[in-house]
Amino acid sequence: MSDTIDREEPATGPARCGVATWAWAKVNLYLHVTGRRPDGYHEIDSLIVFAGIGDRLEIGEAGGLELHVSGPLATAVPWDEGNLGFRAARALSQCCGPAAGARIELEKHLPVAAGLGGGSADAAAVLAGLNAHWQAALARSKLEEIALGLGADVPVCLYGRPAFVAGIGERVTRAPPLPPAWLVLVNPGVALPTAEVFAARHEDFSDSGRWSETLPDLPALAERLAGLANDLETPARALAPEVGEALARIEALPGVLLARMSGSGATCFGLFASRQEANEAAAALSAECPGWWVRAAPMLHGPLDYMRAPPAPA
Numbered sequence: 001m002s003d004t005i006d007r008e009e010p011a012t013g014p015a016r017c018g019v020a021t022w023a024w025a026k027v028n029l030y031l032h033v034t035g036r037r038p039d040g041y042h043e044i045d046s047l048i049v050f051a052g053i054g055d056r057l058e059i060g061e062a063g064g065l066e067l068h069v070s071g072p073l074a075t076a077v078p079w080d081e082g083n084l085g086f087r088a089a090r091a092l093s094q095c096c097g098p099a100a101g102a103r104i105e106l107e108k109h110l111p112v113a114a115g116l117g118g119g120s121a122d123a124a125a126v127l128a129g130l131n132a133h134w135q136a137a138l139a140r141s142k143l144e145e146i147a148l149g150l151g152a153d154v155p156v157c158l159y160g161r162p163a164f165v166a167g168i169g170e171r172v173t174r175a176p177p178l179p180p181a182w183l184v185l186v187n188p189g190v191a192l193p194t195a196e197v198f199a200a201r202h203e204d205f206s207d208s209g210r211w212s213e214t215l216p217d218l219p220a221l222a223e224r225l226a227g228l229a230n231d232l233e234t235p236a237r238a239l240a241p242e243v244g245e246a247l248a249r250i251e252a253l254p255g256v257l258l259a260r261m262s263g264s265g266a267t268c269f270g271l272f273a274s275r276q277e278a279n280e281a282a283a284a285l286s287a288e289c290p291g292w293w294v295r296a297a298p299m300l301h302g303p304l305d306y307m308r309a310p311p312a313p314a
Contacts, residue, residue: 003065003090018061021129024054024304025110025297026117026157027183027262027269030228032206033198034166041168042198045208047175047225049162050304051183053297055108055118057085057125059133062103065089071108076191078112084150085122091146092130092138100134111293113191115263120153127158153263161302164210176211178301179218182278184270185262186250186285187293188242197264200235218273222257225271229260236265243268249288253281267293 031046055071067086069077081087085106093100104126110118127143130136147154152169162175209228215221237244243266250259250270255277261268272278275298282296 003086019059019129019133021057021059021125022054022304023057023110023118023121023125023157024050024052024160024300025185026121026153027051027185027299028115028230029225029260030209031230031232031263032209032228033201033203033231034208035205037168043167044165044169045206045210046165047162047210048156048165049175049178050160050300050302051116051185051297052300053109053185053295055106055110055122055125057107057122057129058105059126059129060103060105062101064101065093066101066103067106068103069106069108071106073108073111074106076112077106077108084119084154085126088123088126088146088150088154089130091150092127092134092136095138095142095146096134096136102130102133104129111187111191111267113193114187114267115192115261115265116185116267117153117157117263120151121157123147123150123154124157124160127154160304166208173210176214178299179215179221180301181218181221181299182272182275183297183299184250184253184256184272184278184282184285185267185293185295185297186246186269187267188240188246188289189291189293190240190242190266192236192240192243192265194264196239197232197235200239201232203231203234206231218257218271222271225258225260230262232264233261236261240266242266246292249285253285255281272296 027049029047034045035043110116147158148170156165156172159172164173246268247259256270258271278296282294286294
């Protein structure tokens with residue numbers, strides 16, 4: 001039995017796989033760095049939501065573990081053990097016995113090293129998809145244990161609903177209900193490895209920004225978020241000035257309520273009240289910067305069903 005990672009053309013004709021899963025983009029509405037542990041890892045406090053855009057995966061039978069990558073952003077996906085989705089498959093197979101095999105077809109649409117948790121979302125989708133495909137019926141607590149061993153963002157991606165995250169990502173708490181919203185996601189075409197951004201940060205630590213009350217509407221959410229920050233934005237700007245340019249262009253878009261960087265960057269986002277405003281803003285920015293990755297997507301409220309695409313809100 002062999003393990004394989006390769007790239008291929010998108011599948012044509014009838015679907016070859018029995019289970020389809022989706023890996024939704026993770027967006028940090030704010031991110032505070034609250035401390036540093038003795039082992040060198042930083043602790044954070046963040047509100048994470050998911051956008052209705054992501055990677056698509058199909059899972060079917062194979063003699064070993066196979067990952068085949070296609071899609072518009074396939075060339076940026078790691079081929080080796082750096083591929084988080086493949087590591088997730090291996091980790092889960094260790095719980096299911098040596099005979100566990102699967103062919104995983106990943107159609108890549110999210111940029112890599114972009115602050116959208118693309119690899120982490122892929123890993124969470126693989127865990128959910130293989131648990132169903134193998135009929136493993138592993139307890140949620142076991143999947144969460146595997147997720148934490150893969151990376152800091154994988155647990156919240158597996159959780160799949162708006163959540164406050166603390167520690168290094170292991171403490172996930174359900175957020176209060178959030179109002180409907182649309183996001184315009186903008187990546188200026190640069191990759192920012194998370195470790196480099198954290199290493200370039202020299203500012204003081206921040207307090208937690210979380211709240212418990214239900215905010216009445218989107219302007220109230222935008223106002224609350226405006227009083228918070230992404231503490232990684234300053235080092236990200238220093239490493240990639242394109243981040244500052246992206247934020248300035250988003251801030252100039254009609255109807256935008258908030259402009260901020262997600263995660264460790266370089267993807268930034270604008271917060272909008274309606275589908276029409278978001279679509280018009282995305283179209284305008286795409287025309288201005290044709291080489292950038294720009295997408296409009298609804299903010300999802302979950303809990304996400306990895307086996308089914310959620311409907312987009314009106």
